[in-house]
Amino acid sequence: MFPFAAPVRDLRFVLEELLEQRSLDLPGFEETSLDLIEAVLEEAARLASEVWAPLNASGDRQGCVRREDGGVTLPDGFAEAYRAYVEGGWNGIGVSQALGGQGLPEVVASSVQEMLHGANMALGLCPMLTAGAIEALAHHGNDDLKATYLPKLVEGTWTGTMNLTEPQAGSDLSRVRTRAVPEGDHYRLFGQKIFITWGEHDASENIIHLVLARKPDAPEGNKGISLFLVPKFLVDDDGSPGERNDVTCASIEHKLGIHGSPTCTLSFGEGDGAIGYLVGEEGRGLNHMFTMMNEARHKVGVQGIGVAERACQHAFAYALDRVQGKNPRAGDESTISHHLDVRRMLLSMRARTDALRALALFCAAELDVARHAEEATERKAAQARVDVLIPVVKAFSTDQAVDIASLGVQVHGGMGYIEETGAAQLLRDARIAPIYEGTNGIQALDLAGRKLQRDGGAALAGLIDDVEVTARALQEQEGLAVLGENLLAGAADLRSAMAIVLEQGSDSERGIDAIQAFATPFLGLAGHVLCAWQMGRAALKASVALAAGSREPFYRNKLAAADYALRQWLPVGRGNLRVIEAGMTSLADFDVAAH
């Protein structure tokens, strides 16, 4: 087990050099200085590395236990580590000051999240879900609900959950059956929800469940679904948790990974019904939930990057320590880091993690613009980019994170398969991220379907324009021209693929099938091109720093990573255009049942 060092240097490179601190120029961040951000990153790094990270392996081994009394016991130290996070004021850093948070830019909040997930993904899920609850309440809750619940949620002394899934309703939430029966100013909820992350635990004073349910007279399908707030403890008039509500943890799941995160089946209304309050408008529950889903999806992408970063660190540490084989450059006592086949794995892990991080933070910066820019047109344009980028950040980052964690296992050889080494846990933990918060297939459909079709690809086309600007800048830079050519070719491929998806996707008869068939390769192509773009930008910045006389190996390594990303990673991803060009005949012809 190697220690985790929160990647402050890499995060600063993205925030300060790649993004040129653009979030700080926005209205509302006048008092947010670079010094402040650096202090925040350093302090978060300490919490991540020193408090959260040491519990990652023990939390995995110990897991969560549902007690006879229906409560859930967390792994040793988790409740304390969560409280240290709350006491440090971390839960509110990205929340606006109007709601009681610190109102730091999203790029900073995302950076902190990445460190915490890298340190301990299972624990990081708790505040991730709370953030979703805050978002939904802040946007859709009435003043009473906001006054009662938001301050505690923003502090983190109360935590939040998202109750969507039921046994028959997963990706297809229109099948939700949980009932909400009106009773005076509130409702009584009856039903069962599954896969509720951090659905029950003792680390906070109260748990605020946001629940999708139907009124008895509600129509079938999406339009009958409303959103309800159901607290674990009903809140007394003085604002403190009082009587226990009728929601209980029926069981917890035995999962492949994130053992330190209790995944609960929650029963609502085994007695008189769980008291709940309508959030927002009746029949608009799914829309309200998606408000928070969009940002939660960004956070899941960031989570994948955190785990990928930790996988890199483990693999590098092992490769620098393990003596095996001989290498002409290193002699008899070569560590495996000298063998180029091992170095290929390390560089692949590093280059991809860097690229994913840069893209996720680019998206976070667009989120900052979308929220804070002076001009409405600027905000709108940024939001359009965010809408396109989020499914890519979520799905591409998490698919890649699984692959990076798997490569991390491989670097360790036989030791990688032994649980005590810690590399295998990262693979097990990472594997959930392509599934939850909308499977990666759902993300791809969101991109190739809704997001692309509604604006005819305008937002993505704008991003591709920017990719080409970077490509041409690379072409003009000595030593980087070939990177520019590769990037330009990638951009052209993405444009071609977009044209196919737009044209065939809008077909009234076969459009749905076309989008389904092309969505995943299209998202894969977009992910490769956009990530390669970010590494192209990193190469430009690194060569500026080197030309200015920097001797930091950091910049030379960024050039190597960019070279890898643009010349060894992107070309494989470009194959996705061929996949789309091949059409969907084989998919349509394939007889699954006769298999």
Added chain:
Amino acid sequence: MFPFAAPVRDLRFVLEELLEQRSLDLPGFEETSLDLIEAVLEEAARLASEVWAPLNASGDRQGCVRREDGGVTLPDGFAEAYRAYVEGGWNGIGVSQALGGQGLPEVVASSVQEMLHGANMALGLCPMLTAGAIEALAHHGNDDLKATYLPKLVEGTWTGTMNLTEPQAGSDLSRVRTRAVPEGDHYRLFGQKIFITWGEHDASENIIHLVLARKPDAPEGNKGISLFLVPKFLVDDDGSPGERNDVTCASIEHKLGIHGSPTCTLSFGEGDGAIGYLVGEEGRGLNHMFTMMNEARHKVGVQGIGVAERACQHAFAYALDRVQGKNPRAGDESTISHHLDVRRMLLSMRARTDALRALALFCAAELDVARHAEEATERKAAQARVDVLIPVVKAFSTDQAVDIASLGVQVHGGMGYIEETGAAQLLRDARIAPIYEGTNGIQALDLAGRKLQRDGGAALAGLIDDVEVTARALQEQEGLAVLGENLLAGAADLRSAMAIVLEQGSDSERGIDAIQAFATPFLGLAGHVLCAWQMGRAALKASVALAAGSREPFYRNKLAAADYALRQWLPVGRGNLRVIEAGMTSLADFDVAAH
């Protein structure tokens, strides 16, 4: 948890149609009829599906336990299931009749292995290791050793192990330190071996360890290593197990998967020394071990395919059962198998599993020719192909198996992450296969280095010629021309890549680095092209059957799988040529330590 159905129909398609039963025409198989093979497959399928498969999940949950007395308790039912295998005579089916086996062709033995690994990979490892011991003894043991140990090993009443790894000697076996001190007609061994698969258990009467060790006066490095046979129980004059030898199980590993397979640390000579016998020549231990490693590597590839097949079956069963979303073709109660994005995953899993199986059995057929053909030149040519194919079968099949098992998890959505579903176990189990029996990096080096450089690529060039023959046949077939074009392009890429690897790999100064840098993408390209070739052949056979009036959906699905393999899978794999063309500058420049 879905039941496992051994894939007899698919195996028969490969044996009878793709391979045209060519093994049966070889000398020595005169009495092996097609009817006999079909009966063998059906009987093995019964053992796999009915006896081994039901223990797969319980074996994973229960795992192995090292007892206080140093013994290892297997999961419930494993010893009985192994004995059922022995009593059915399965252990000797691929062993020559001269050694007491049934001497069936390797294509049949491999087919049976695939079914058993698909049913229960952890249990399948036991006979896999025994087969290695049989191979090493049969080739290198003296008559006494053969007489004493072979019959029981061939029966399976005794099992075998391979003792290579030590803490400081993994991929680099030249660092082996275990000592073998001569004493009369035998040796006393002292040392510790790790990662010994099925190193201790009670399912057999005796365990025969094959151990790499050094005599006290042996030179450093590879040339000082000899191979020794160390039985768990010394064998009495009457041939029965007698006194316990000085070899003990010090511990067993806590692993990511294959929990039903005890992975042991073995201590040799904690007392007076473990009595062992020299196998083959002094100082030739590594060579002797590689005799059996080569075939063991083929078996690991087959193992990966077995697990991939099971992952397919789980995913298909789930997708055909799970109602979610609406599809224009299937209405309100659509199972997810109707959504083309899900179907893409299913077809990808199926097409790749089919392709890997066909290539592994093609290699097995070449093994049959290499062993049995009348003419020495024919045997030699076949062996040259086997030598090139084995690293591809091992590495490509197992990398793909991990990915297929991971996609299987994805098809299940949230249920895939729950251990009880069974999909996650397949991913955990599969993940060892790219690591053991020589990591996949080592396989790639073997292909791009030793195998390619020693004959200047002649054997692989011959295979590419055959690929092109298939491609041209496809081009002439109505409806398949585009598959032919794709395959031809893939063949051309592989030829170009080979030229680069041969040229740069032979450079006296940078050759080692070039091979290290290019090995993995080269193996990836070769794997894609050779697998696509097999699917091209499958398409030709399927269209013959359909033209002859067959109405089996089986053949239409083979066409869909071939279309997928050649037009959606191969194009992505072809990106590996671009990776090689990009050269190794970024790898060489990357400063791992400064990371």
